[in-house]
Amino acid sequence: MQIFPCPFCGPRNETEFHFAGELGKVRPDTGKEVNARDWATYLYAQRNEKGLVREVWLHLTCSELFVMERDSLTMDVRASKSLRGDAL
Amino acid sequence: MTRYSAFTVFREGLRGQKGWDKAWRSPVPKPAYDVVIIGAGGHGLATAYYLAKNHGIKDVAVIEKGWLGGGNTGRNTTVIRSNYFYPESAALYDFSVRLYENLSRELNYNVMFSQRGMVVTAHSEPEMEMAARQVNAMRLNGVDAEFLDRDQVRKLAPLLNYGPDMRYPIHGGVFQPRAGTGRHDAVAWGFARAADAQGVDIIQNCQVLELLTEGGRCVGVRTSQGEIRASAIGATVAGHSSVIADMAQVDLPITSYALQAFVSEPLKPVLDTVVLCPPFGTYISQSDKGGLVIGGGLDRVPSYGQRGNLPMQEAVLAGLVEMMPALASVKLLRHWAGIVDVTPDSSPIIGPSGLEGLYLNCGWGTGGFKAIPAGGYLFAHLLATGHHHDLSRPFDPVRFTTGHLIDEGAASGIAH
Numbered sequence: 001m002q003i004f005p006c007p008f009c010g011p012r013n014e015t016e017f018h019f020a021g022e023l024g025k026v027r028p029d030t031g032k033e034v035n036a037r038d039w040a041t042y043l044y045a046q047r048n049e050k051g052l053v054r055e056v057w058l059h060l061t062c063s064e065l066f067v068m069e070r071d072s073l074t075m076d077v078r079a080s081k082s083l084r085g086d087a088l
Numbered sequence: 089m090t091r092y093s094a095f096t097v098f099r100e101g102l103r104g105q106k107g108w109d110k111a112w113r114s115p116v117p118k119p120a121y122d123v124v125i126i127g128a129g130g131h132g133l134a135t136a137y138y139l140a141k142n143h144g145i146k147d148v149a150v151i152e153k154g155w156l157g158g159g160n161t162g163r164n165t166t167v168i169r170s171n172y173f174y175p176e177s178a179a180l181y182d183f184s185v186r187l188y189e190n191l192s193r194e195l196n197y198n199v200m201f202s203q204r205g206m207v208v209t210a211h212s213e214p215e216m217e218m219a220a221r222q223v224n225a226m227r228l229n230g231v232d233a234e235f236l237d238r239d240q241v242r243k244l245a246p247l248l249n250y251g252p253d254m255r256y257p258i259h260g261g262v263f264q265p266r267a268g269t270g271r272h273d274a275v276a277w278g279f280a281r282a283a284d285a286q287g288v289d290i291i292q293n294c295q296v297l298e299l300l301t302e303g304g305r306c307v308g309v310r311t312s313q314g315e316i317r318a319s320a321i322g323a324t325v326a327g328h329s330s331v332i333a334d335m336a337q338v339d340l341p342i343t344s345y346a347l348q349a350f351v352s353e354p355l356k357p358v359l360d361t362v363v364l365c366p367p368f369g370t371y372i373s374q375s376d377k378g379g380l381v382i383g384g385g386l387d388r389v390p391s392y393g394q395r396g397n398l399p400m401q402e403a404v405l406a407g408l409v410e411m412m413p414a415l416a417s418v419k420l421l422r423h424w425a426g427i428v429d430v431t432p433d434s435s436p437i438i439g440p441s442g443l444e445g446l447y448l449n450c451g452w453g454t455g456g457f458k459a460i461p462a463g464g465y466l467f468a469h470l471l472a473t474g475h476h477h478d479l480s481r482p483f484d485p486v487r488f489t490t491g492h493l494i495d496e497g498a499a500s501g502i503a504h
C-alpha cells in the first residue's frame with residue numbers, strides 16, 4: 001500500500017483517499033454568456049500530465065479537501081497542503 | 089514472406105526449420121512518408137494494414153518507442169465482445185467482432201479468436217430487470233444476446249458460487265454467445281506481419297519527441313531517430329495520448345490510469361466461457377495454456393506508472409474468491425499493469441485532433457483490444473479520405489462540445 005499524507009491527519013493508507021480533480025480549474029463565470037466550447041473545456045479537458053502533477057484530493061475519513069503534489073510516473077508524493085490560503 | 093500453412097510447417101519440419109522468413113523487416117526510417125502513425129499497438133498496426141489494403145496507401149511508417157505490441161495490446165485480458173447498450177457502440181464493436189471472426193484467415197496468422205461466450209451475472213431482481221433491458225437493447229441493435237436464469241448460468245459456469253452463503257446470490261445474467269477471447273500478441277504480430285508484407289515500415293525503438301508544425305499544420309514528427317515528415321499523422325498511443333496532445337497544444341478529455349491483470353498457475357480446464365460478476369468488479373477466463381486470466385476495475389489514482397500494486401490486487405482477488413471460492417488456493421504467476429486512456433463517457437475518440445494534419449484514435453480505456461480491427465479500419469478511412477466513416481462519426485471529439493456523449497460507462501456499466 002502507498003501512504004498518502006493528509007495535511008490534517010498525517011500519513012494514512014492510500015485507500016482512505018479519493019481523487020477529486022486537477023488543481024486550478026475555474027468554473028466559467030455564469031454571470032456572463034458561456035459558450036459551449038468553454039463549458040466543454042471546463043467540464044472535460046484534462047491536463048493529465050506525465051510527471052509532476054498538482055491535484056485536489058479528499059481524505060474520506062476526515063472529509064477535508066487538500067492539494068497534493070506528486071509525480072504521476074514514479075508515484076512519489078512531494079507535498080500536501082491545505083486548500084486554504086494561497087494553495088491555488 | 090513465407091505463407092503460413094500446415095504444408096509449410098510440414099516442409100520446414102523436414103528441412104530443419106531453415107526456410108522461415110522474418111515476420112517483418114526492421115527498416116531504417118525514410119525522411120518522409122504519406123502517413124506516419126505514432127504507436128505500434130494493435131490500433132496503430134491495424135490502421136497501417138487497412139491503409140494499405142483498403143486505400144492503397146502503402147507509403148506508411150508506424151513509429152514505436154518500445155517494441156510493437158508492448159503497450160496495452162500485449163497487456164490486456166483479451167476479452168472480445170459487443171454487449172454494449174447504445175446503437176453507435178453496438179455498431180462499432182459488433183463490426184469489430186465480425187472482423188475478428190475472419191481475422192486469422194485475413195492475416196494468414198492464427199489470432200486464436202475463441203468464441204466461447206461471455207456471461208455477465210445479475211445478483212438481485214432489480215439487476216435482473218436491467219439485464220433484461222440490456223438483452224433487449226442488444227437484440228434491437230442486431231447483436232446476439234440471451235437472458236439467462238440462475239440454472240442456465242449454472243450450466244455455463246458451474247464454478248461460480250451458488251451456495252447460500254454468497255453475499256450477493258446469483259439470480260441470472262446476460263450471455264453473448266459470439267463473445268470470447270483472442271491471443272493478444274498474435275493480433276499485434278499478425279497485423280504487423282501483414283502490414284509489413286504490403287510495404288509498411290514498422291520502426292521500433294523510436295520515440296516521437298516533438299511534432300513538426302509549419303503554418304499551424306502538423307507536417308511530421310521529430311523522433312529519437314531523426315525527423316520524419318508526412319502528409320497525415322495519426323496518433324494511436326492509448327495512455328500517452330495526453331502527452332501527444334500536449335505536444336500539439338490541444339485539449340483532450342482523457343485521464344490516464346493503471347489497469348491491472350493477473351494470471352494464475354496453469355490448471356486443468358475449469359472454465360470454458362468468460363465470466364464477469366459486476367458487484368465484485370472481477371472477471372475471469374481460462375487461457376489455452378490453462379492459466380486463469382483475471383481482471384478488475386481501474387486503479388483509483390491517475391497514473392503513468394506501468395506496474396501492478398496491492399490495493400487493486402486485493403479488491404480483485406477478494407472478488408474472485410467470493411465469486412469462485414474453489415479458486416481460493418490457486419497461486420498467481422504474474423501480475424502487471426497497462427496505462428489506459430479513460431474518457432468521461434467511456435467511449436473512444438476518433439477524429440481530427442484540432443491541429444491540422446494530426447488525427448487521434450484513442451480513449452479506448454479499458455476495452456480497446458476487442459476494437460482493434462474496427463479501430464484500424466475506421467482510422468485508416470479517416471486518414472486516407474480526411475472524412476469519417478459513418479461508424480466512427482459519432483465518436484468524433486466534437487461530441488464533448490455538442491453534448492452528444494455516448495455514455496457507455498452509465499449505460500452498460502463498463503467493466504471491460
Ligand SMILES: Cc1cc2nc3c(=O)[nH]c(=O)nc-3n(C[C@H](O)[C@H](O)[C@H](O)COP(=O)(O)OP(=O)(O)OC[C@H]3O[C@@H](n4cnc5c(N)ncnc54)[C@H](O)[C@@H]3O)c2cc1C
Nearest residue numbers: 127129130131153159160161164165167296426456457458
Ligand atoms: C490490464 C488490462 C486489461 C485489459 N483488458 C481488455 C479486455 O479484456 N478486452 C479489451 O477489449 N480491452 C482490454 N484492455 C484495453 C486494451 O488493452 C486497450 O484498449 C488496447 O490494447 C489499446 O490499443 P492501442 O493500440 O490503442 O494502444 P497500445 O497497445 O497501448 O499501443 C500504444 C503504443 O504507443 C506507443 N507510444 C506511446 N507514446 C509514444 C511516443 N511518444 N512515440 C512512439 N510510440 C509511443 C507505446 O509504446 C505503445 O506501444 C485492457 C487493458 C489493460 C491494461
Ligand SMILES: [Zn+2]
Nearest residue numbers: 006009059062
Ligand atoms: Zn484527513
